[in-house]
Amino acid sequence: MSELQLRMAEAGDAARLLEIYAPYVEKTAITFEDEVPAVSEFEARIMRTLKRYPYLVALKGGQIVGYAYASPFKERAAYDHSVELSIYVDANQRHQHIGRFLYDAIEAVLKKQGFLNLNACIAAPIGADPYLDDNSIRFHEHLGYRLVGRFHQCGYKFSRWYDMVWMEKMLGDHAIPAPAIIPYPELDQ
Secondary structure, three states: OOOEEEEEOOHHHHHHHHHHHHHHHHHOOOOOOOOOOOHHHHHHHHHHHHOOOOEEEEEEOOEEEEEEEEEEOOOOHHHOOEEEEEEEEOHHHOOOOHHHHHHHHHHHHHHHHOOOEEEEEEEEOOOOOOOOOOHHHHHHHHOOOEEEEEEEEEEEEOOEEEEEEEEEEEOOOOOOOOOOOOOHHHOOO
């Protein structure tokens, strides 16, 4: 992992991030998005995320090879200490510890911000499936996430039904009063 570098995503990264993301949309059920967004939409997503949450990219040899970002778990204030995480790694760069590198980094940032609950919403196959395996579930288990719920046949893509699982990891104690959340742009890096 020493050859990997990390930095904050920028709007100008949108085209490269879409190159990584598009195969997941077009060829897998890993994401339930069924059309590849426009570059302008991806730019807007990046900028919207960075107003409060980290959006990190991993670079190898100067090229972006993966990205991870946090987003609200739910919009209500009661959920302020919880986030949902998303990660995508270039399909040609998988199994090279890039995912672990990104998750270690984003978890450290989120902990500094005051977030406590990390949530991952993961598509789950129902039996053998050409568009989806359980690698993401196993990856999260390896990183200390635990299964907390399964929604049955709630996603439909490629003329098939998919389950959705939720996994969580706690970053710290749930003190009272709850710690203040520091928006990502205000965080001392």
